[in-house]
Amino acid sequence: MPVPSSLVGCRSEKATTEVTPRWSMAYAAALDDSTPCYFDTRVKVSFVAHPMFPVCFEWPVIVGMRDQMERAGLKLSEAMRGVHASHDLVIHRAIHPPERLTTIAEIVSAERRSPGAFLVTRLDTVDESSAPVCSSWYGSLYRGVDLSGPDCSLSAAPALPSSKTSPPSRSTSVVHVSAGLAHVYTECAQIFNPIHTDASVAEAAGLPAIILHGTATLALAVSRIVASEAGGDPRRVARVAGQFRAMVPMPSDIAVRIDARDRSGDGEAIFFDVLNDRAAPAISNGAIVLR
Known part of the structure:
Protein backbone atom coordinates (compact mmCIF):
# COMPACT_ATOMS: atom_id res chain seq x y z
CA MET A 1 0.00 0.00 0.00
CA PRO A 158 13.86 27.15 9.85
CA ALA A 159 16.34 27.70 7.03
CA LEU A 160 19.84 26.55 7.87
CA PRO A 161 22.75 28.96 7.43
CA SER A 162 24.88 28.43 4.35
CA SER A 163 28.65 28.38 4.27
CA LYS A 164 30.47 31.31 2.70
CA THR A 165 33.80 29.50 2.89
CA SER A 166 35.12 27.21 0.16
CA PRO A 167 37.04 23.95 0.73
CA PRO A 168 39.64 22.64 1.52
CA SER A 169 38.34 21.48 4.89
CA ARG A 170 39.49 23.04 8.15
CA SER A 171 40.26 19.76 9.90
CA THR A 172 39.58 16.01 9.95
CA SER A 173 39.47 13.68 12.95
CA VAL A 174 39.25 9.89 12.82
CA VAL A 175 36.89 8.10 15.21
CA HIS A 176 37.03 4.34 15.81
CA VAL A 177 33.66 2.59 15.83
CA SER A 178 33.99 -0.57 17.90
CA ALA A 179 32.37 -3.88 16.99
CA GLY A 180 29.86 -3.60 19.84
CA LEU A 181 29.03 0.09 19.67
CA ALA A 182 25.52 -0.39 18.24
CA HIS A 183 24.62 -2.73 21.11
CA VAL A 184 26.05 -0.34 23.71
CA TYR A 185 24.35 2.66 22.12
CA THR A 186 21.02 0.79 21.93
CA GLU A 187 21.03 0.06 25.65
CA CYS A 188 22.39 3.41 26.82
CA ALA A 189 20.16 5.49 24.56
CA GLN A 190 17.19 3.13 25.04
CA ILE A 191 16.66 3.26 21.28
CA PHE A 192 15.81 -0.22 20.03
CA ASN A 193 15.72 -0.95 16.30
CA PRO A 194 16.87 -4.52 15.62
CA ILE A 195 18.57 -3.75 12.28
CA HIS A 196 21.36 -2.29 14.43
CA THR A 197 21.79 -5.27 16.75
CA ASP A 198 20.25 -8.42 15.23
CA ALA A 199 22.00 -9.87 12.19
CA SER A 200 18.96 -11.86 11.01
CA VAL A 201 16.72 -8.77 11.07
CA ALA A 202 19.37 -6.73 9.25
CA GLU A 203 19.63 -9.43 6.58
CA ALA A 204 15.85 -9.53 6.15
CA ALA A 205 15.92 -5.76 5.64
CA GLY A 206 18.45 -6.19 2.82
CA LEU A 207 21.48 -5.00 4.76
CA PRO A 208 24.88 -6.70 4.51
CA ALA A 209 25.21 -6.73 8.32
CA ILE A 210 24.09 -4.72 11.33
CA ILE A 211 24.94 -1.03 10.99
CA LEU A 212 25.47 1.83 13.41
CA HIS A 213 22.51 4.09 14.19
CA GLY A 214 22.51 7.33 12.24
CA THR A 215 21.97 9.26 15.46
CA ALA A 216 25.01 7.57 16.99
CA THR A 217 27.15 8.61 14.03
CA LEU A 218 25.82 12.16 14.33
CA ALA A 219 26.40 12.22 18.08
CA LEU A 220 30.01 11.07 17.63
CA ALA A 221 30.53 13.99 15.24
CA VAL A 222 28.88 16.43 17.65
CA SER A 223 31.21 15.31 20.44
CA ARG A 224 34.29 15.96 18.32
CA ILE A 225 33.02 19.33 17.12
CA VAL A 226 32.05 20.50 20.62
CA ALA A 227 35.57 19.65 21.78
CA SER A 228 37.38 21.33 18.89
CA GLU A 229 35.09 24.23 17.99
CA ALA A 230 33.00 25.07 21.07
CA GLY A 231 35.68 25.04 23.76
CA GLY A 232 34.27 21.83 25.18
CA ASP A 233 31.02 23.57 26.21
CA PRO A 234 27.94 21.73 24.84
CA ARG A 235 25.65 24.45 26.19
CA ARG A 236 26.71 26.55 23.22
CA VAL A 237 25.07 24.14 20.76
CA ALA A 238 21.84 25.69 19.46
CA ARG A 239 21.21 23.44 16.47
CA VAL A 240 22.40 20.16 14.93
CA ALA A 241 21.40 19.06 11.43
CA GLY A 242 22.50 16.51 8.86
CA GLN A 243 21.40 14.03 6.21
CA PHE A 244 22.12 10.32 6.62
CA ARG A 245 23.60 8.64 3.58
CA ALA A 246 26.08 5.72 3.54
CA MET A 247 26.07 2.95 6.13
CA VAL A 248 28.61 2.71 8.96
CA PRO A 249 29.68 -0.91 9.54
CA MET A 250 31.29 -2.20 12.74
CA PRO A 251 34.12 -2.29 13.50
CA SER A 252 35.40 0.51 11.32
CA ASP A 253 36.81 4.03 11.37
CA ILE A 254 34.87 7.14 10.41
CA ALA A 255 36.27 10.56 9.59
CA VAL A 256 34.62 13.73 10.92
CA ARG A 257 35.56 16.46 8.45
CA ILE A 258 34.96 20.09 9.38
CA ASP A 259 34.58 22.01 6.16
CA ALA A 260 34.03 25.58 7.36
CA ARG A 261 33.18 27.89 10.23
CA ASP A 262 31.22 31.07 9.50
CA ARG A 263 29.35 33.76 11.40
CA SER A 264 25.62 33.06 11.58
CA GLY A 265 23.15 35.40 13.27
CA ASP A 266 24.16 35.81 16.91
CA GLY A 267 26.62 32.90 16.77
CA GLU A 268 28.66 30.74 14.46
CA ALA A 269 27.91 27.79 12.19
CA ILE A 270 30.18 24.78 11.78
CA PHE A 271 29.74 22.89 8.51
CA PHE A 272 30.84 19.26 8.43
CA ASP A 273 30.38 15.82 6.97
CA VAL A 274 31.23 12.30 8.13
CA LEU A 275 32.87 9.71 5.88
CA ASN A 276 32.66 5.97 6.45
CA ASP A 277 35.50 3.47 6.02
CA ARG A 278 35.03 3.56 2.22
CA ALA A 279 35.19 7.37 2.12
CA ALA A 280 31.47 7.52 1.32
CA PRO A 281 29.43 10.22 3.09
CA ALA A 282 27.69 8.70 6.11
CA ILE A 283 26.46 12.20 6.98
CA SER A 284 26.29 14.98 4.43
CA ASN A 285 25.32 18.64 4.70
CA GLY A 286 26.04 18.60 8.42
CA ALA A 287 25.71 21.84 10.36
CA ILE A 288 26.08 22.80 13.99
CA VAL A 289 25.07 26.29 15.11
CA LEU A 290 26.82 27.65 18.21
CA ARG A 291 25.50 30.35 20.49
Whole structure:
Protein backbone atom coordinates (compact mmCIF):
# COMPACT_ATOMS: atom_id res chain seq x y z
CA MET A 1 0.00 0.00 0.00
CA PRO A 2 1.25 3.54 -0.65
CA VAL A 3 1.83 5.98 2.16
CA PRO A 4 -1.16 8.36 2.15
CA SER A 5 -0.29 12.07 2.22
CA SER A 6 -3.43 12.49 4.35
CA LEU A 7 -1.18 11.47 7.27
CA VAL A 8 0.10 15.04 7.29
CA GLY A 9 -1.43 16.72 10.31
CA CYS A 10 -1.64 13.52 12.39
CA ARG A 11 -0.42 14.12 15.93
CA SER A 12 0.80 11.81 18.66
CA GLU A 13 -0.32 11.66 22.24
CA LYS A 14 1.79 13.65 24.67
CA ALA A 15 4.59 11.56 26.17
CA THR A 16 6.25 12.52 29.45
CA THR A 17 9.77 11.31 30.17
CA GLU A 18 11.86 11.33 33.33
CA VAL A 19 15.38 12.27 32.25
CA THR A 20 17.62 10.96 35.00
CA PRO A 21 21.32 11.66 35.58
CA ARG A 22 21.99 7.93 35.20
CA TRP A 23 20.46 7.91 31.73
CA SER A 24 22.18 11.05 30.46
CA MET A 25 25.55 9.87 31.81
CA ALA A 26 25.10 6.48 30.15
CA TYR A 27 24.41 8.19 26.82
CA ALA A 28 27.64 10.18 26.97
CA ALA A 29 29.55 7.08 28.08
CA ALA A 30 28.25 5.14 25.07
CA LEU A 31 29.87 7.78 22.87
CA ASP A 32 33.11 7.56 24.87
CA ASP A 33 32.69 11.28 25.57
CA SER A 34 34.22 12.04 28.97
CA THR A 35 33.56 15.78 28.99
CA PRO A 36 33.20 16.58 32.73
CA CYS A 37 29.88 18.43 32.44
CA TYR A 38 28.20 15.17 31.37
CA PHE A 39 29.29 13.36 34.56
CA ASP A 40 30.05 15.76 37.42
CA THR A 41 26.75 15.84 39.28
CA ARG A 42 28.30 17.94 42.06
CA VAL A 43 28.07 21.08 39.93
CA LYS A 44 24.35 21.33 39.20
CA VAL A 45 24.54 24.47 37.07
CA SER A 46 26.95 22.90 34.57
CA PHE A 47 25.76 19.26 34.70
CA VAL A 48 23.98 18.75 31.35
CA ALA A 49 22.97 16.06 28.90
CA HIS A 50 24.76 15.60 25.58
CA PRO A 51 23.27 17.83 22.82
CA MET A 52 22.02 14.75 20.94
CA PHE A 53 20.31 13.26 24.00
CA PRO A 54 16.81 14.36 22.85
CA VAL A 55 16.81 11.48 20.34
CA CYS A 56 16.46 9.16 23.34
CA PHE A 57 13.07 10.42 24.49
CA GLU A 58 11.89 11.27 20.97
CA TRP A 59 12.29 7.69 19.70
CA PRO A 60 9.32 6.17 21.61
CA VAL A 61 7.10 8.96 20.28
CA ILE A 62 8.23 8.22 16.71
CA VAL A 63 7.51 4.51 17.23
CA GLY A 64 4.11 5.36 18.70
CA MET A 65 3.13 7.13 15.47
CA ARG A 66 3.39 3.83 13.60
CA ASP A 67 -0.04 2.75 14.86
CA GLN A 68 -1.64 5.68 13.04
CA MET A 69 0.32 4.85 9.90
CA GLU A 70 -0.80 1.21 10.03
CA ARG A 71 -4.43 2.29 10.44
CA ALA A 72 -3.93 4.46 7.35
CA GLY A 73 -2.95 1.35 5.39
CA LEU A 74 0.85 1.09 5.69
CA LYS A 75 1.82 -2.56 6.12
CA LEU A 76 4.41 -3.64 8.68
CA SER A 77 6.67 -4.89 5.88
CA GLU A 78 6.48 -1.45 4.27
CA ALA A 79 7.08 0.31 7.57
CA MET A 80 10.25 -1.77 7.96
CA ARG A 81 11.57 -0.14 4.79
CA GLY A 82 11.58 3.24 6.50
CA VAL A 83 15.02 4.67 7.20
CA HIS A 84 16.02 7.75 9.15
CA ALA A 85 17.12 10.01 6.30
CA SER A 86 17.57 13.42 7.91
CA HIS A 87 17.65 15.05 11.31
CA ASP A 88 17.39 18.69 12.32
CA LEU A 89 17.43 19.47 16.05
CA VAL A 90 16.90 22.97 17.46
CA ILE A 91 18.01 23.20 21.09
CA HIS A 92 16.25 25.99 22.95
CA ARG A 93 18.20 25.26 26.11
CA ALA A 94 20.44 22.56 27.53
CA ILE A 95 18.87 19.68 29.48
CA HIS A 96 19.83 19.60 33.18
CA PRO A 97 18.95 16.17 34.63
CA PRO A 98 16.90 15.30 36.56
CA GLU A 99 14.10 16.77 34.48
CA ARG A 100 10.56 15.83 33.57
CA LEU A 101 9.95 16.61 29.90
CA THR A 102 6.90 16.24 27.66
CA THR A 103 7.05 15.58 23.92
CA ILE A 104 4.42 15.67 21.18
CA ALA A 105 4.89 14.82 17.49
CA GLU A 106 3.11 15.81 14.30
CA ILE A 107 3.65 14.63 10.73
CA VAL A 108 4.22 17.93 8.93
CA SER A 109 5.09 16.97 5.36
CA ALA A 110 4.92 14.18 2.81
CA GLU A 111 6.47 14.15 -0.65
CA ARG A 112 7.41 11.83 -3.46
CA ARG A 113 11.07 11.15 -4.02
CA SER A 114 12.63 8.79 -6.51
CA PRO A 115 13.63 6.21 -3.85
CA GLY A 116 10.21 6.35 -2.13
CA ALA A 117 7.87 8.35 0.07
CA PHE A 118 9.52 10.94 2.32
CA LEU A 119 7.78 12.02 5.54
CA VAL A 120 8.90 14.63 8.04
CA THR A 121 7.75 14.48 11.65
CA ARG A 122 8.16 17.48 13.93
CA LEU A 123 8.70 16.79 17.63
CA ASP A 124 8.38 19.52 20.25
CA THR A 125 9.49 19.07 23.85
CA VAL A 126 8.68 21.31 26.82
CA ASP A 127 9.55 21.26 30.50
CA GLU A 128 7.19 21.25 33.49
CA SER A 129 6.59 24.98 33.14
CA SER A 130 5.69 24.45 29.44
CA ALA A 131 8.85 26.30 28.37
CA PRO A 132 10.37 24.96 25.12
CA VAL A 133 13.40 22.70 25.47
CA CYS A 134 13.96 21.38 21.94
CA SER A 135 12.29 20.90 18.55
CA SER A 136 13.25 18.28 15.97
CA TRP A 137 12.40 17.62 12.34
CA TYR A 138 12.79 13.87 11.75
CA GLY A 139 12.89 12.82 8.08
CA SER A 140 11.93 9.24 7.16
CA LEU A 141 12.35 7.72 3.71
CA TYR A 142 10.22 4.66 2.88
CA ARG A 143 12.28 2.91 0.23
CA GLY A 144 10.25 1.50 -2.64
CA VAL A 145 6.94 2.68 -1.14
CA ASP A 146 4.82 5.10 -3.18
CA LEU A 147 2.92 8.12 -1.88
CA SER A 148 -0.81 8.39 -2.53
CA GLY A 149 -2.36 11.82 -2.77
CA PRO A 150 -0.61 15.13 -3.47
CA ASP A 151 2.64 16.24 -1.90
CA CYS A 152 1.70 18.15 1.23
CA SER A 153 3.48 20.36 3.78
CA LEU A 154 2.23 22.17 6.88
CA SER A 155 5.54 23.60 8.04
CA ALA A 156 9.27 23.28 7.58
CA ALA A 157 12.31 23.68 9.77
CA PRO A 158 13.86 27.15 9.85
CA ALA A 159 16.34 27.70 7.03
CA LEU A 160 19.84 26.55 7.87
CA PRO A 161 22.75 28.96 7.43
CA SER A 162 24.88 28.43 4.35
CA SER A 163 28.65 28.38 4.27
CA LYS A 164 30.47 31.31 2.70
CA THR A 165 33.80 29.50 2.89
CA SER A 166 35.12 27.21 0.16
CA PRO A 167 37.04 23.95 0.73
CA PRO A 168 39.64 22.64 1.52
CA SER A 169 38.34 21.48 4.89
CA ARG A 170 39.49 23.04 8.15
CA SER A 171 40.26 19.76 9.90
CA THR A 172 39.58 16.01 9.95
CA SER A 173 39.47 13.68 12.95
CA VAL A 174 39.25 9.89 12.82
CA VAL A 175 36.89 8.10 15.21
CA HIS A 176 37.03 4.34 15.81
CA VAL A 177 33.66 2.59 15.83
CA SER A 178 33.99 -0.57 17.90
CA ALA A 179 32.37 -3.88 16.99
CA GLY A 180 29.86 -3.60 19.84
CA LEU A 181 29.03 0.09 19.67
CA ALA A 182 25.52 -0.39 18.24
CA HIS A 183 24.62 -2.73 21.11
CA VAL A 184 26.05 -0.34 23.71
CA TYR A 185 24.35 2.66 22.12
CA THR A 186 21.02 0.79 21.93
CA GLU A 187 21.03 0.06 25.65
CA CYS A 188 22.39 3.41 26.82
CA ALA A 189 20.16 5.49 24.56
CA GLN A 190 17.19 3.13 25.04
CA ILE A 191 16.66 3.26 21.28
CA PHE A 192 15.81 -0.22 20.03
CA ASN A 193 15.72 -0.95 16.30
CA PRO A 194 16.87 -4.52 15.62
CA ILE A 195 18.57 -3.75 12.28
CA HIS A 196 21.36 -2.29 14.43
CA THR A 197 21.79 -5.27 16.75
CA ASP A 198 20.25 -8.42 15.23
CA ALA A 199 22.00 -9.87 12.19
CA SER A 200 18.96 -11.86 11.01
CA VAL A 201 16.72 -8.77 11.07
CA ALA A 202 19.37 -6.73 9.25
CA GLU A 203 19.63 -9.43 6.58
CA ALA A 204 15.85 -9.53 6.15
CA ALA A 205 15.92 -5.76 5.64
CA GLY A 206 18.45 -6.19 2.82
CA LEU A 207 21.48 -5.00 4.76
CA PRO A 208 24.88 -6.70 4.51
CA ALA A 209 25.21 -6.73 8.32
CA ILE A 210 24.09 -4.72 11.33
CA ILE A 211 24.94 -1.03 10.99
CA LEU A 212 25.47 1.83 13.41
CA HIS A 213 22.51 4.09 14.19
CA GLY A 214 22.51 7.33 12.24
CA THR A 215 21.97 9.26 15.46
CA ALA A 216 25.01 7.57 16.99
CA THR A 217 27.15 8.61 14.03
CA LEU A 218 25.82 12.16 14.33
CA ALA A 219 26.40 12.22 18.08
CA LEU A 220 30.01 11.07 17.63
CA ALA A 221 30.53 13.99 15.24
CA VAL A 222 28.88 16.43 17.65
CA SER A 223 31.21 15.31 20.44
CA ARG A 224 34.29 15.96 18.32
CA ILE A 225 33.02 19.33 17.12
CA VAL A 226 32.05 20.50 20.62
CA ALA A 227 35.57 19.65 21.78
CA SER A 228 37.38 21.33 18.89
CA GLU A 229 35.09 24.23 17.99
CA ALA A 230 33.00 25.07 21.07
CA GLY A 231 35.68 25.04 23.76
CA GLY A 232 34.27 21.83 25.18
CA ASP A 233 31.02 23.57 26.21
CA PRO A 234 27.94 21.73 24.84
CA ARG A 235 25.65 24.45 26.19
CA ARG A 236 26.71 26.55 23.22
CA VAL A 237 25.07 24.14 20.76
CA ALA A 238 21.84 25.69 19.46
CA ARG A 239 21.21 23.44 16.47
CA VAL A 240 22.40 20.16 14.93
CA ALA A 241 21.40 19.06 11.43
CA GLY A 242 22.50 16.51 8.86
CA GLN A 243 21.40 14.03 6.21
CA PHE A 244 22.12 10.32 6.62
CA ARG A 245 23.60 8.64 3.58
CA ALA A 246 26.08 5.72 3.54
CA MET A 247 26.07 2.95 6.13
CA VAL A 248 28.61 2.71 8.96
CA PRO A 249 29.68 -0.91 9.54
CA MET A 250 31.29 -2.20 12.74
CA PRO A 251 34.12 -2.29 13.50
CA SER A 252 35.40 0.51 11.32
CA ASP A 253 36.81 4.03 11.37
CA ILE A 254 34.87 7.14 10.41
CA ALA A 255 36.27 10.56 9.59
CA VAL A 256 34.62 13.73 10.92
CA ARG A 257 35.56 16.46 8.45
CA ILE A 258 34.96 20.09 9.38
CA ASP A 259 34.58 22.01 6.16
CA ALA A 260 34.03 25.58 7.36
CA ARG A 261 33.18 27.89 10.23
CA ASP A 262 31.22 31.07 9.50
CA ARG A 263 29.35 33.76 11.40
CA SER A 264 25.62 33.06 11.58
CA GLY A 265 23.15 35.40 13.27
CA ASP A 266 24.16 35.81 16.91
CA GLY A 267 26.62 32.90 16.77
CA GLU A 268 28.66 30.74 14.46
CA ALA A 269 27.91 27.79 12.19
CA ILE A 270 30.18 24.78 11.78
CA PHE A 271 29.74 22.89 8.51
CA PHE A 272 30.84 19.26 8.43
CA ASP A 273 30.38 15.82 6.97
CA VAL A 274 31.23 12.30 8.13
CA LEU A 275 32.87 9.71 5.88
CA ASN A 276 32.66 5.97 6.45
CA ASP A 277 35.50 3.47 6.02
CA ARG A 278 35.03 3.56 2.22
CA ALA A 279 35.19 7.37 2.12
CA ALA A 280 31.47 7.52 1.32
CA PRO A 281 29.43 10.22 3.09
CA ALA A 282 27.69 8.70 6.11
CA ILE A 283 26.46 12.20 6.98
CA SER A 284 26.29 14.98 4.43
CA ASN A 285 25.32 18.64 4.70
CA GLY A 286 26.04 18.60 8.42
CA ALA A 287 25.71 21.84 10.36
CA ILE A 288 26.08 22.80 13.99
CA VAL A 289 25.07 26.29 15.11
CA LEU A 290 26.82 27.65 18.21
CA ARG A 291 25.50 30.35 20.49
